[in-house]
Amino acid sequence: MSQAEDPALSSSSPLTSPVDEFDHQLSPSLEAQEPQSLPGLGGTPVRWFDADRKEPYTQITPFQEQNDTSVEFFYKPITLTALGIGMAVLAYVAMTQDVLKEGEEKKRIGAYASIAFFLLFSTIQFRDGPFVRPHPAFWRVVLGINLLYELAMVFLLFQDLDSARSMMKYLDPNLGKPLPEKSYAENCDLTLENIWNAIDIFCLAHALGWFGKALILRDYWFCWILSIAFEFAEYSLQHQLANFAECWWDHWILDVLVCNWLGTYLGMKTCQYFEVKHYTWRGFRQTRGIRSKTKRVISQFSPHDWTTFKWEGTASFGHYFTVVLLLAVFLAAELNPFYLKALLWMEPDHPFVIARLVGVFLCALPAVRELYQYVNDPRKTVRMGQHVWLLLATIGTELLVITKWSQGQFPEPLPTRVRWAWTIGASLLVLYPTVRFGLPAARRYLRHHQRNAKQKNA
Numbered sequence: 001m002s003q004a005e006d007p008a009l010s011s012s013s014p015l016t017s018p019v020d021e022f023d024h025q026l027s028p029s030l031e032a033q034e035p036q037s038l039p040g041l042g043g044t045p046v047r048w049f050d051a052d053r054k055e056p057y058t059q060i061t062p063f064q065e066q067n068d069t070s071v072e073f074f075y076k077p078i079t080l081t082a083l084g085i086g087m088a089v090l091a092y093v094a095m096t097q098d099v100l101k102e103g104e105e106k107k108r109i110g111a112y113a114s115i116a117f118f119l120l121f122s123t124i125q126f127r128d129g130p131f132v133r134p135h136p137a138f139w140r141v142v143l144g145i146n147l148l149y150e151l152a153m154v155f156l157l158f159q160d161l162d163s164a165r166s167m168m169k170y171l172d173p174n175l176g177k178p179l180p181e182k183s184y185a186e187n188c189d190l191t192l193e194n195i196w197n198a199i200d201i202f203c204l205a206h207a208l209g210w211f212g213k214a215l216i217l218r219d220y221w222f223c224w225i226l227s228i229a230f231e232f233a234e235y236s237l238q239h240q241l242a243n244f245a246e247c248w249w250d251h252w253i254l255d256v257l258v259c260n261w262l263g264t265y266l267g268m269k270t271c272q273y274f275e276v277k278h279y280t281w282r283g284f285r286q287t288r289g290i291r292s293k294t295k296r297v298i299s300q301f302s303p304h305d306w307t308t309f310k311w312e313g314t315a316s317f318g319h320y321f322t323v324v325l326l327l328a329v330f331l332a333a334e335l336n337p338f339y340l341k342a343l344l345w346m347e348p349d350h351p352f353v354i355a356r357l358v359g360v361f362l363c364a365l366p367a368v369r370e371l372y373q374y375v376n377d378p379r380k381t382v383r384m385g386q387h388v389w390l391l392l393a394t395i396g397t398e399l400l401v402i403t404k405w406s407q408g409q410f411p412e413p414l415p416t417r418v419r420w421a422w423t424i425g426a427s428l429l430v431l432y433p434t435v436r437f438g439l440p441a442a443r444r445y446l447r448h449h450q451r452n453a454k455q456k457n458a
Helices: 018-026 079-095 104-125 136-157 161-171 192-198 201-217 220-237 248-276 290-299 317-343 351-376 386-405 416-457
Strands: none
Touching: 079 104, 104 136, 136 351, 136 386, 192 248, 201 220, 201 248, 201 351, 220 248, 220 317, 220 416, 317 351, 317 386, 317 416, 351 386
């Protein structure tokens, strides 16, 4: 129906004011106007890690679309409130004389207060990462802890080994004492008794560790390659660390085929469950009954959504380089704690060692997710994420510390067979991309050059 046929749209209608007439005459027709933009892409909410920050739809705030805003308190900005509470607690502890003791206790409390205040700042002011469960603030704290650990490693990098060992006594007075080296290759006969004696708490630690690696990498083949590569690394470095010396059946049966496989299998089954799970997020107030509300609270500690990783290391040179780099970083992250605890004289079950392992696991979860997004979607992800950048810096700083402190600590030279094995392995890592990607690229370049030369001659 045209405007002339509709009395409601007629210029002589009493419902139309003079201002409306003037605006209507100057404005284009309704058909020529662009449709009103909907939030997201076609009305579909856009997840933050899928969003192109240069597009206009990112001007909306998708945070409320991803979180249960029915519990409004946990998602409201409370920067000033947190600042007030933090300053009040700081003033009480610092000004109350009977809270602190004289001497070393004040230095210890001062260091703890500095760490707590830094983590408070990171919780409030750091950028959000790729995960929103159980709460974005949790992953900001993880990033803050990673940054504190990196700063500590940078500080230790400028200390000598004896000074570092003395400093560890301030954290734990029981440290600073040499530890005997333990070897696991004393009786290597393949008997049930020897296998049973080799089973200890570290077998459970192996399984739990590979369960976590499966959640991080989300790829069977990657986990298997990493598992076998770590055993070869133990073979290569057992001349430096005695606890790397194990029986052959301990390497390949107890570690690879039992503990590592069990952890990887359970981890990948967990990934498959999260992959096929139907994610329906209802608000806490929309649920009815205690049982439903309890399930909703528990589900807050599960992923908001799930991304299946397909690394495709042979698809392109970029993917191949990323897979090799990630494999090297994971091997370094696995080997570093063995060297650090040996150099700093710490038992394998010391709380510092366990805290380092748990911390790297929590930091690697968002870091690998950011790396995967950075490699597979470079058009939208224009820069590397903060978690993966900081974790790479942390592992690299640990390597520098170990390299510096190892001078004179491991006098036995690298065995010739190990040197040849590393040389052959490195050559294969370079030869494969040369044949797989370099030669085809060279052929394409030559054909293109010849085609252009023929066109010029013609």
